[in-house]
Amino acid sequence: MSSQAAGAADVARPGIVGARVQRREDPRLLTGRGAYVDDRKADGTVHVAFCRSDRAHARIARIDTAEARQAPGVLGVFTAGDIDAVARPIRATSNMPDYRATELEPLARTKVRYVGEPVVAVVAENRYLAEDAAGLVSVDYDPLPGVTDPESALEDRALLHDEAGTNIIAAREFARGDVDGAMADAAIIVEDRFRIRRKTPSAIENRTCLAEFEAGRQALTLHASTQVPGLLRDALAEIFDLPGRRLRVVAPDVGGGFGAKASLYPEEVVVCALTMRLGRPVKWTSDRMEDLTATTQAFDEIVRAKLALEPDGRIVALDADVIGDVGAYSIYPWTASLEPVQVVSFLPGPYRVQNYRGRVRAVATSKAPMGPYRGVGRPISTFVMERLVDMAARRLAMDPAELRARNLVRDDEFPYKSGSGIVWDRSGFQECLSSALDRFGYAQRRTEQAAARNEGRLVGIGIASYAELTGIGSRISAAPGMPINTGTERATIEIDSTGAVTAAFGIASHGQGLETTLAQIVAEELGVRVEDVEIIHGDSAAVPHSTGTYASRSTVLAGGAATLSARALRKQAIEAASYILEAADTDIEMRDGIISVAGTDSSITLRELARAFYSEMRRIPKEARESLELSASATYDPFFGTTTGATHVAEVEIDPQTFGVTVRNYVVAEDCGRIVNPMIVDGQVHGGVAQGIGAALYEEVIHDENGQILTGSFVDYVVPSAAEIPDMAVIHLETESPSTLGGYRGMGEGGTIGAPAAIANAVADALSACNAQINELPITPDRLFRLIRDVEPREGESKNET
Amino acid sequence: MERIGITLTVNGAAYERSVEPRRLLSDFLRDDLRLTGTHVGCEHGVCGACTVLLDGDSVRSCLTFAVQCDGASVRTVEGLGEIGALDxxxxxxxxxxxxxxxxxxxxxxxxxxxxxxxxxxxxxxxxxxxxxxxxxxxxxxxxxxxxxxxxxxxxxxxxx
Missing domain, CATH: 1.10.150.120 ([2Fe-2S]-binding domain)
Structure with a gap:
């Protein structure tokens, strides 16, 4: 190490961007010194417990709170009218045609629409007493007809929202070319009805919020375990009619989000309303049952799709009809259209599909609202398209890898406009496929698979290729027709009078390590050491406008803003230093926090510059001190965004006794552009794949026919543990620098997008001898048992041969 | 509600407190002792986020009552290394x-x-x-x- 240090000046400086820098967050998180919302102890804090609906669809007949009000430690028991008096209802608007907004009252007023919907808020001196008293509230309901099954709900026999006039609260169709003609002429058509069952993101930290009202300033501060502090600030400012300067939303350390913490929730409105009413800090900490019933859920679609191909394997047409079960309310700000519309937007995937028709209907049902979850729509679209591709390969007796290679968009075809109108910029679709197969040892493993099958083992290999849009700018909305801007991010970087560098962002890191990666970008662009940069994030007061961290946007958008502002600051710092170093700006460089005149030993540290600039008034002329600032702000808008592509390859084995599926091997090759920190990128892929494996094999929110939720604990909702997730290989390709500033592509969601399809194809491959159709996720042992039993009598493994 | 006196050692420090019989060890650590490093993820013993060592064995602090720890020795994440001197x-x-x-x-x-x-x-x-x-x-x-x-x-x- 010492020789490296000695020679540092004359060797090319290794990039800070691209290095495996250890995370800035880790020391505090490893020692129990993190600061999550529930760790915050404000003096005089009182706690809320919610009485939630135990009915899926019912009219509220009577609420009796008398006994609860008398319970020990109770400060008040509140119903809809108490909140409505100070807060406007939540309404997610959109200019999308055929969209119907549904009003969400923080506490249900006349009707409940899902099991878990908050009805009454009980406030007491501590959480134990609040829960005791909540148990004394009694609510009488008049039952209303169930709106549980999404296909039945389409018929509008019973309406969840009378004022909408229909349960279909969003609808859209994409079409290109002559689908019917191409289908009629095609050599083969494969088709199926696909079903992916409802998931819930299940961050290990349950949602928590703490509202504090400062009477002197008439200012409200909400600490919330949220991904979107700026978005909440703007929404709450509307709801409570408060100026932003007196409304601050802080997301401190946040224990995972995955989309679950990216929407405005009723509980957040309620704690704000109650702190203003009671004059004491009001906290709500969700328990896991509340999380599994009342946090937004996702991945709940029925897709009928067919794919037409020529004998050589060329895809000629794709036709799909999607029903999205979006639950009881259209969530703010994303609306109920978010996930189902993305299913049809992304269904053609990274393939050339000249003729495409995709129709989608979002149907309201009496379940928790659907919201964003890692991958949003694309895990479903990829599952469907990749199953169809494998089914077609089987029909054509072609290797599924070869069929993909023939249809993936080739390098000379970028930019490629997909069947739904998405434009893919150049990304390594073909390279991802070939690299993943190489690393997996595809040919060798196919040979081994054949041998295993001869022993009667059910071993399967599955491939999934996909593409996603990431880092999207202002030209494309994160959800169709939303009235808010999700296409820009802002950064402000300052050098203070001690020479310390602080960079403030509106994004909110909740596990992604953005305190580290953004510090790397600032350090590299500014010319300081990573450890010299302090990152402020997750605070609506840090920047005038921001939304937050979601949709694989923060490295691209905040990284771009960091780059622009660091470059502007560097220019000014060098100009200020030029007066002290008595040299031309062009001869001055800044590196590791030292500003020097090239080729000389004349230099000053950043700390000396700051002292000179702010305090030693004679060293820099007055005019320069007035015109320059050791501070710079910039906003970045990638305008369109960029393409991230990947291929996943999985190998599974089915236990013929238990019908459990074991994932034996897993390889991901992805093109995420320029990598800021390979360690963190690997980690994002690992975690995404694990959630995708959960979606494929284990996780399922189950409702009975009356809409009662049956998966209210982690015993019933099965999140995979270390014993279920394999080691995995991750290959990073940087095939072409995208148009984004810095060359970054977003990559936080991809693991979850590819894994369900790869696993489904691998399971189908393992069962190829018995022709079992894998068209429903998760593939639980129960489902697999029935599937195999229904395909053929249980005779045994001898039929499972090639 | 009636309270019960307990004495226990947490990360080597002795504590004497009186608690309700129903008070969970996780809440006792987080709220009474303000050792917020122990996190609560499910409150029904599945997720393991609240795991601490009780007399050397790992236990779910969300499924353990504080009163069960009378006379015991508890070790939490704060009892491992510190910032700058990690375990x-x-x-x-x-x-x-x-x-x-x-x-x-x-x-x-x-x-x-x-x-x-x-x-x-x-x-x-x-x-x-x-x-x-x-x-x-x-x-x-x-x-x-x-x-x-x-x-x-x-x-x-x-x-x-």
Missing amino acids: PLQESFRKHHALQCGFCTPGMLMTAMDLLAKYPLSTDDEIREGLSGNLCRCTGYVNIVNAIREAAGARGTDKA
């Missing part, structure tokens, strides 16, 4: 990027401390089996296994 296991977690949001991490560390003290951990399967009572939603477990494997190996060297 080797914590160092290994940092080196291998075995944490992302950090919420499950204290429970992972305490479970791993228990595993390292009791088991050979000579295979990844053994490590994964040992960790199967602790849920992590961020890391996919790959780097947690890597970190514990290295810590287990270093432990062997120490003993040799």
Whole structure:
């Protein structure tokens, strides 16, 4: 190490961007010194417990709170009218045609629409007493007809929202070319009805919020375990009619989000309303049952799709009809259209599909609202398209890898406009496929698979290729027709009078390590050491406008803003230093926090510059001190965004006794552009794949026919543990620098997008001898048992041969 | 509600408190002692985020009453290393990027401390089996296994 240090000046400086820098967050998180919302102890804090609906669809007949009000430690028991008096209802608007907004009252007023919907808020001196008293509230309901099954709900026999006039609260169709003609002429058509069952993101930290009202300033501060502090600030400012300067939303350390913490929730409105009413800090900490019933859920679609191909394997047409079960309310700000519309937007995937028709209907049902979850729509679209591709390969007796290679968009075809109108910029679709197969040892493993099958083992290999849009700018909305801007991010970087560098962002890191990666970008662009940069994030007061961290946007958008502002600051710092170093700006460089005149030993540290600039008034002329600032702000808008592509390859084995599926091997090759920190990128892929494996094999929110939720604990909702997730290989390709500033592509969601399809194809491959159709996720042992039993009598493994 | 007096040791420090019989150890640690490093993820004993060592054995602090710990010795994540002087296991977690949001991490560390003290951990399967009572939603477990494997190996060297 010492020789490296000695020679540092004359060797090319290794990039800070691209290095495996250890995370800035880790020391505090490893020692129990993190600061999550529930760790915050404000003096005089009182706690809320919610009485939630135990009915899926019912009219509220009577609420009796008398006994609860008398319970020990109770400060008040509140119903809809108490909140409505100070807060406007939540309404997610959109200019999308055929969209119907549904009003969400923080506490249900006349009707409940899902099991878990908050009805009454009980406030007491501590959480134990609040829960005791909540148990004394009694609510009488008049039952209303169930709106549980999404296909039945389409018929509008019973309406969840009378004022909408229909349960279909969003609808859209994409079409290109002559689908019917191409289908009629095609050599083969494969088709199926696909079903992916409802998931819930299940961050290990349950949602928590703490509202504090400062009477002197008439200012409200909400600490919330949220991904979107700026978005909440703007929404709450509307709801409570408060100026932003007196409304601050802080997301401190946040224990995972995955989309679950990216929407405005009723509980957040309620704690704000109650702190203003009671004059004491009001906290709500969700328990896991509340999380599994009342946090937004996702991945709940029925897709009928067919794919037409020529004998050589060329895809000629794709036709799909999607029903999205979006639950009881259209969530703010994303609306109920978010996930189902993305299913049809992304269904053609990274393939050339000249003729495409995709129709989608979002149907309201009496379940928790659907919201964003890692991958949003694309895990479903990829599952469907990749199953169809494998089914077609089987029909054509072609290797599924070869069929993909023939249809993936080739390098000379970028930019490629997909069947739904998405434009893919150049990304390594073909390279991802070939690299993943190489690393997996595809040919060798196919040979081994054949041998295993001869022993009667059910071993399967599955491939999934996909593409996603990431880092999207202002030209494309994160959800169709939303009235808010999700296409820009802002950064402000300052050098203070001690020479310390602080960079403030509106994004909110909740596990992604953005305190580290953004510090790397600032350090590299500014010319300081990573450890010299302090990152402020997750605070609506840090920047005038921001939304937050979601949709694989923060490295691209905040990284771009960091780059622009660091470059502007560097220019000014060098100009200020030029007066002290008595040299031309062009001869001055800044590196590791030292500003020097090239080729000389004349230099000053950043700390000396700051002292000179702010305090030693004679060293820099007055005019320069007035015109320059050791501070710079910039906003970045990638305008369109960029393409991230990947291929996943999985190998599974089915236990013929238990019908459990074991994932034996897993390889991901992805093109995420320029990598800021390979360690963190690997980690994002690992975690995404694990959630995708959960979606494929284990996780399922189950409702009975009356809409009662049956998966209210982690015993019933099965999140995979270390014993279920394999080691995995991750290959990073940087095939072409995208148009984004810095060359970054977003990559936080991809693991979850590819894994369900790869696993489904691998399971189908393992069962190829018995022709079992894998068209429903998760593939639980129960489902697999029935599937195999229904395909053929249980005779045994001898039929499972090639 | 009636309170019961307890005395116990937490991370080497003695405490004498009176608590309601129903008070969970997790709430006692977090709210009464303000040791907020122990996190609560499910309150029904599945996720393992609240794992602490009770007289050397890993337990779910969300399924343990504070009164059960009368006379006992509890160790929490705050009883491992400190910022600037991490325990080797914590160092290994940092080196291998075995944490992302950090919420499950204290429970992972305490479970791993228990595993390292009791088991050979000579295979990844053994490590994964040992960790199967602790849920992590961020890391996919790959780097947690890597970190514990290295810590287990270093432990062997120490003993040799």
